[in-house]
Amino acid sequence: xxxxxxxxxxxxxxxxxxxxxxxxxxxxxxxxxxxxxxxxxxxxxxxxxxxxxxxxxxxxxxxxxxxxxxxxxxxxxxxxxxxxxxxxxxxxxxxxxxxxxxxxxxxxxxxxxxxxxxxxxxxxxxxxxxxxxxxxxxxxxxxxxxxxxxxxxxxxxxxxxxxxxxxxxxxxxxxxxxxxxxxxxxxxxxxxxxxxxxxxxxxxxxxxxxxxxxxxxxxxxxxxxxxxxxxxxxxxxxxxxxxxxxxxxxxxxxxxxxxxxxxxxxxxxxxxxxxxxxxxxxxxxxxxxxxxxxxxxxxxxxxxxxxxxxxxxxxxxxxxxxxxxxxxxxxxxxxxxxxxxxxxxxxxxxxxxxxxxxxxxxxxxxxxxxxxxxxxxxxxxxxxxxxxxxxxxxxxxxxxxxxxxxxxxxxxxxxxxxxxxxxxxxxx
Amino acid sequence: xxxxxxxxxxxxxxxxxxxxxxxxxxxxxxxxxxxxxxxxxxxxxxxxxxxxxxxxxxxxxxxxxxxxxxxxxxxxxxxxxxxxxxxxxxxxxxxxxxxxxxxxxxxxxxxxxxxxxxxxxxxxxxxxxxxxxxxxxxxxxxxxxxxxxxxxxxxxxxxxxxxxxxxxxxxxxxxxxxxxxxxxxxxxxxxxxxxxxxxxxxxxxxxxxxxxxxxxxxxxxxxxxxxxxxxxxxxxxxxxxxxxxxxxxxxxxxxxxx
Ligand SMILES: Nc1ncnc2c1ncn2[C@@H]1O[C@H](COP(=O)(O)OP(=O)(O)OP(=O)(O)O)[C@@H](O)[C@H]1O
Ligand code: SF4
Ligand SMILES: [Mg+2]
Numbered sequence: 001x002x003x004x005x006x007x008x009x010x011x012x013x014x015x016x017x018x019x020x021x022x023x024x025x026x027x028x029x030x031x032x033x034x035x036x037x038x039x040x041x042x043x044x045x046x047x048x049x050x051x052x053x054x055x056x057x058x059x060x061x062x063x064x065x066x067x068x069x070x071x072x073x074x075x076x077x078x079x080x081x082x083x084x085x086x087x088x089x090x091x092x093x094x095x096x097x098x099x100x101x102x103x104x105x106x107x108x109x110x111x112x113x114x115x116x117x118x119x120x121x122x123x124x125x126x127x128x129x130x131x132x133x134x135x136x137x138x139x140x141x142x143x144x145x146x147x148x149x150x151x152x153x154x155x156x157x158x159x160x161x162x163x164x165x166x167x168x169x170x171x172x173x174x175x176x177x178x179x180x181x182x183x184x185x186x187x188x189x190x191x192x193x194x195x196x197x198x199x200x201x202x203x204x205x206x207x208x209x210x211x212x213x214x215x216x217x218x219x220x221x222x223x224x225x226x227x228x229x230x231x232x233x234x235x236x237x238x239x240x241x242x243x244x245x246x247x248x249x250x251x252x253x254x255x256x257x258x259x260x261x262x263x264x265x266x267x268x269x270x271x272x273x274x275x276x277x278x279x280x281x282x283x284x285x286x287x288x289x290x291x292x293x294x295x296x297x298x299x300x301x302x303x304x305x306x307x308x309x310x311x312x313x314x315x316x317x318x319x320x321x322x323x324x325x326x327x328x329x330x331x332x333x334x335x336x337x338x339x340x341x342x343x344x345x346x347x348x349x350x351x352x353x354x355x356x357x358x359x360x361x362x363x364x365x366x367x368x369x370x371x372x373x374x375x376x377x378x379x380x381x382x383x384x385x386x387x388x389x390x391x392x393x394x395x396x397x398x399x400x401x402x403x404x405x406x407x408x409x410x411x412x413x414x415x416x417x418x419x420x421x422x423x424x425x426x427x428x
Numbered sequence: 429x430x431x432x433x434x435x436x437x438x439x440x441x442x443x444x445x446x447x448x449x450x451x452x453x454x455x456x457x458x459x460x461x462x463x464x465x466x467x468x469x470x471x472x473x474x475x476x477x478x479x480x481x482x483x484x485x486x487x488x489x490x491x492x493x494x495x496x497x498x499x500x501x502x503x504x505x506x507x508x509x510x511x512x513x514x515x516x517x518x519x520x521x522x523x524x525x526x527x528x529x530x531x532x533x534x535x536x537x538x539x540x541x542x543x544x545x546x547x548x549x550x551x552x553x554x555x556x557x558x559x560x561x562x563x564x565x566x567x568x569x570x571x572x573x574x575x576x577x578x579x580x581x582x583x584x585x586x587x588x589x590x591x592x593x594x595x596x597x598x599x600x601x602x603x604x605x606x607x608x609x610x611x612x613x614x615x616x617x618x619x620x621x622x623x624x625x626x627x628x629x630x631x632x633x634x635x636x637x638x639x640x641x642x643x644x645x646x647x648x649x650x651x652x653x654x655x656x657x658x659x660x661x662x663x664x665x666x667x668x669x670x671x672x673x674x675x676x677x678x679x680x681x682x683x684x685x686x
Contacts (some may be wrong), residue, residue: 107656362551387546392551400552406505408508408549410504411506412506412508415505416508416547419543423543
């Protein structure tokens with residue numbers, strides 16, 4: 001967490017801070033490995049607080065895979081995984097990571113860097129000494145991490161979080177999760193050979209809350225119409241909400257971003273200038289492999305993304321020092337909740353973002369996120385009179401996404417929104 | 429005043445010339461679509477039928493997958509909006525539209541003012557599309573234009589349960605090798621398409637007035653199977669394949685009238 005003297009973080013823009021801190025997470029892990037400290041691979045919404053309190057460096061395979069996807073390096077990793085027998089129907093984050101893991105494992109065993117790895121744009125991350133997973137977003141993560149643990153012969157910490165068929169999260173579920181936390185703590189004590197550092201843990205919890213408070217505040221700028229905030233920026237900054245929420249990296253960067261947003265509001269500098277024709281929600285994971293294309297297509301239509309329930313998954317606000325409150329925070333992610341709650345979250349995002357339409361990603365990788373798209377869309381349409389469209393895609397497997405299909409659906413939606421506005425007497 | 433609509437689809441190119449936003453002067457369909465000479469040829473064909481020239485067109489709108497590659501077009505509008513416009517013109521009062529094209533199936537729900545309220549399209553899979561029909565007509569050695577006749581001969585439609593085009597093709601081949609009568613296989617193919625397409629209609633809400641458009645609706649077997657599957661009568665647009673182009677011509681007219 002130490003800031004190196006040579007870099008002047010103070011005067012950096014938010015974007016530069018993001019560009020500095022995000023790779024630094026991986027860099028820190030490489031450094032830790034070199035210095036003989038432990039490295040953990042963690043699921044994206046698993047609580048990092050425990051490992052951070054024990055000075056374990058963490059990297060996030062999902063974020064790592066997304067980065068590989070955005071830099072067009074996914075096909076090579078997918079191929080490695082598929083050649084090992086992983087089916088195309090398995091989440092592509094998992095397959096990209098399995099491919100990557102296979103390559104660095106080979107590298108470690110033979111001392112030679114496989115060609116595919118040499119040519120990969122993947123940010124280098126070290127092999128883990130421990131893996132941490134949590135099924136609060138899907139169950140794929142269980143088998144994925146079990147597999148990592150077995151392939152790499154490292155311990156697995158699994159924080160089992162029950163699905164919330166009732167909401168709010170029940171007392172007994174919270175108590176159960178606290179039990180899981182305690183078990184994770186004892187596993188870490190054994191792994192590190194020293195007692196858990198409760199003092200540092202409390203500090204880390206407080207840091208996490210400061211980071212998350214700043215993160216949550218960013219999305220509130222969607223209340224402006226026109227909006228100073230482009231929702232696709234959330235996809236970019238989200239990397240830090242995932243990979244550095246327990247570090248000050250994220251707090252520093254988000255606060256810079258908030259300051260810039262305030263300036264934008266003061267100077268009336270809106271995300272799309274005076275070309276904000278409509279506002280849409282993006283439901284689901286970004287199509288990292290076509291982030292530029294999806295953004296440009298929307299921008300071409302004057303459709304600004306002003307909301308998404310997805311970045312809100314990292315809203316893990318809780319009371320530091322209170323494990324039950326922390327359990328609640330890590331359990332209530334909207335895809336770990338019943339349809340009622342999920343629909344309510346979606347409606348709130350539409351309302352807060354003053355959205356005219358919903359674009360829903362039918363993600364071939366993420367079944368849990370996609371399965372209820374239609375129900376969610378219907379509910380929003382019925383209750384708020386906002387139209388929705390569903391497109392087929394995938395976050396990191398280009399074989400499941402077609403630009404032309406995406407464009408047709410988006411254009412049809414924007415025409416619908418414009419016709420609706422015109423018929424309601426608004427400007428076209 | 430004349431306007432022109434061009435629909436360059438994945439399988440065919442269509443053009444319609446409209447007079448004063450009211451009267452179809454000419455329409456043409458060429459059975460090859462985007463990325464081919466289809467768009468050029470369909471323009472030649474449609475103008476050949478009239479004594480008009482492209483310069484006489486007050487506005488030109490393109491739609492379909494190839495909409496951005498039509499040089500003479502002055503604007504592009506999505507297929508959804510165009511099909512809705514065109515179908516409403518040909519079948520006034522319609523509330524639900526089912527378009528079966530070569531690569532896409534779309535179902536569109538309109539409100540009482542004819543505005544698109546909701547639409548659903550097939551995913552990356554070719555099940556329920558014209559392409560599925562094309563593949564089956566080839567294995568069965570029955571021209572597309574005769575598929576309907578075979579369908580109506582069937583007494584015991586065979587079950588074609590695979591939705592995947594490749595799986596269904598092998599399913600049909602094995603039915604053929606078991607000497608199941610061809611008409612029963614054809615009817616099974618039609619039912620399979622109808623089941624997949626109707627799922628999309630159900631997603632937007634069936635309504636009581638369904639209009640079918642697109643090349644798929646030129647096959648009376650498909651239309652009948654859809655009607656039976658949904659249990660409602662189905663109208664077919666007058667120029668089923670050219671409905672998108674017609675909608676584009678109508679929008680071209682609306683845009684300059686404003
Ligand atoms: N008699 C027929 N002649 C030609 N095509 C037919 C006939 N009957 C049915 N079809 C079907 O029509 C399909 C083409 O439909 P259409 O012209 O509407 O597609 P398109 O607009 O090019 O495609 P899309 O809208 O998916 O891009 C063909 O795939 C074929 O299966
Ligand atoms: S299935 Fe979905 S939630 Fe699970 S790892 Fe993949 S993308 Fe994430
Ligand atoms: Mg078409």
